[in-house]
Amino acid sequence: xxxxxILKGRLSIPVVxxxxxxxxxxxxxxxxxxxxxxxxxxxxxxxxxxxFEQWLQRITSELAEYDAQNPERxxxxxxxxxxxxxxxxxxxxxxxxCVKYKVPIVITSLGAREDxxxxxxxxxxxxLHDVINNFYAKKAIEKGADGLIAVxxxxxxxxxxxxxxxxxxxIREWFxxxxxxxxxxxxxxxxxxxxxxxxxxAYIGSAFIATEEANxxxxxxxxxxxxAASDIVYSNLFTGVHGNYLKQSIINSxxxxxxxxxxxxxxxNFGSGGSSKAKAWRDIWGAGQGVxxxxxxxxxxxxxxxxxxxxxxxxxxxxx
Ligand SMILES: Cc1cc2nc3c(=O)[nH]c(=O)nc-3n(C[C@H](O)[C@H](O)[C@H](O)COP(=O)(O)O)c2cc1C
Numbered sequence: 034x035x036x037x038x039i040l041k042g043r044l045s046i047p048v049v050x051x052x053x054x055x056x057x058x059x060x061x062x063x064x065x066x067x068x069x070x071x072x073x074x075x076x077x078x079x080x081x082x083x084x085f086e087q088w089l090q091r092i093t094s095e096l097a098e099y100d101a102q103n104p105e106r107x108x109x110x111x112x113x114x115x116x117x118x119x120x121x122x123x124x125x126x127x128x129x130x131c132v133k134y135k136v137p138i139v140i141t142s143l144g145a146r147e148d149x150x151x152x153x154x155x156x157x158x159x160x161l162h163d164v165i166n167n168f169y170a171k172k173a174i175e176k177g178a179d180g181l182i183a184v185x186x187x188x189x190x191x192x193x194x195x196x197x198x199x200x201x202x203x204i205r206e207w208f209x210x211x212x213x214x215x216x217x218x219x220x221x222x223x224x225x226x227x228x229x230x231x232x233x234x235a236y237i238g239s240a241f242i243a244t245e246e247a248n249x250x251x252x253x254x255x256x257x258x259x260x261a262a263s264d265i266v267y268s269n270l271f272t273g274v275h276g277n278y279l280k281q282s283i284i285n286s287x288x289x290x291x292x293x294x295x296x297x298x299x300x301x302n303f304g305s306g307g308s309s310k311a312k313a314w315r316d317i318w319g320a321g322q323g324v325x326x327x328x329x330x331x332x333x334x335x336x337x338x339x340x341x342x343x344x345x346x347x348x349x350x351x352x353x
Contacts, residue, residue, distance in 0.1 A: 036233050037159050037180060037211045039137055043109045044234075045069025046341050048224060049213060050333075051182075051238040052114035052140060053247070054078065054190070055315065059088050061246040063095050064333040066108040071234075073112035073140055076127040078248075085127060089113075089134040110137035112161070117144030128152050141178065142191075145169075150177035161213065165193030167203040180211030182236050187217035189239040189321030191276045192267070198230055205231040217262070219323035221343020225351070237340075239321045244333040253318045254330045256281055262322040266290045271317050282318040 036047075049071040050061070057074035065072030079085035092111055100107040113136045115127060128149060131139055135156045141149060142163050150160045154177070162173035163182035170181050183204055185197035193200070197214055204212060214232035218224060219240040227235040242249050243257045256279050266283060269275040270293045283290040331339075 035210050035212075037138075039110055039159060040071070040234075043069070043107060044071070045109075046224065046337065046344055047228060047234045048337070048340060049073065049112065049234050049236050050241050051215060051236045052112070053238055053242065054319075056242055056247050056249050058246070058248045059091050059095075061241065061244065061248075061333055062092055062111050064244075064246050065241070065337070066092075066096055066111050067099055068334045068337040069106075069109050070337055071109045071112055071138065073114055073138070075114040075116065076130075077116060077121070077123065082123055082126050082130070086130055086134075089130060089136070093134055112136070112138035112140050114140040114142060115149065117141050117146055117149055119144075124149075131158070132156060140182065141173075145173040145176040145178060147176045150179075159211075161211065163215065166195060166200070170204050170208065174208060174210070180213065181208065182213040182215050183232070184236075185214065185216035187262070187265075187277065187322035188215045189242075189277055189323075190319045191272070191274050192216065192321065194275075197227070201227075201231045217321045217323035219321075219326040221340050221345070222347045223323070223326075224340060224344050225347040239319075239324055240327050240336060241333060242320065243327045243330045244336055245330060246333050249318075251330075253279075253282070256318060257320055257324050257327050258329060260320065261325040265320060265322050265324070266293070268293045268296075270294060270296045272296075276319060277321050279318045279320050279324075282316070286316050 050065040052073040052075045062072030062074055076085050079088045096108045139153045140161050145162055153160050159179040161180040161182050162178035163184050164170045165184050183200045184193045185200050186194050212232050213234045213236040214227040215236035218235045218237050224235040243254045264280045265277045266280045267277050273296050280290045
């Protein structure tokens, strides 16, 4: 087990709030960090690039102010997600801003690149790379990532198909650095289970969609509250890559969730000029199989309090 030094003594619970396309914004990230959970956002949520700099200014200054007022309980560091895909024409600009603002943690997705890792290391930042199997995990570490996010079956957004137990086991056979587990974690029992399985931290997305701060339609938040694991559909139709979505949002868009056609990866487009992915994700709502544990829309701090209570109770229950 290995928690990155940057996180030691900074977390109230071993959790990273994962980046959510369109949904993560400074309000959510600041609330997560103040409550002792790493908050994160994809840089592409801030459009155009000038807005990304404004977000970085706001997040760094509000958290510094909070830390000055709460030296005994400082905020958790924040993270920025970079989509390392050839269609992302903002990557170089966004990376330069991460360096300028010394973003503590960068989460890379869809591509591992040595130059990106070196840029973040140049000021002491760390890179966590998300992977859906052991092959990509090895590649990411070879290219210089500091830690891995194992995206297992049942995760919201682009998800893997492997059991978390199998995936964590295979990675832990050769990697003893920071390891996060992603996929359907939305209660305290599952956070402890992630650690028991060999992960250092739980990576939680869908549960944070149903928070007051999240930039999502009220109907989306309510649908998360009203859904269970069996209401999640796994399809590659909407972005070209397989992901998990709320069945009812597919039905509301006039499609039959039981008979969705196949798509292909060449449809992926993360360009700054807006994309079919953006449109798809605005209408077709992503969520993971852990939605059953989400019972109401609450402020992020209240969700984190629930996770803390449940996590503590799970630990006490398991003391033999
Ligand atoms: C609506 C939605 C949007 C997402 N957008 C991104 C993204 O832009 N970048 C990224 O790395 N992961 C993204 N993810 C994946 C999450 O970061 C994370 O892996 C996942 O939400 C964890 O599973 P859970 O939702 O079951 O907690 C997204 C997930 C959802 C549900």
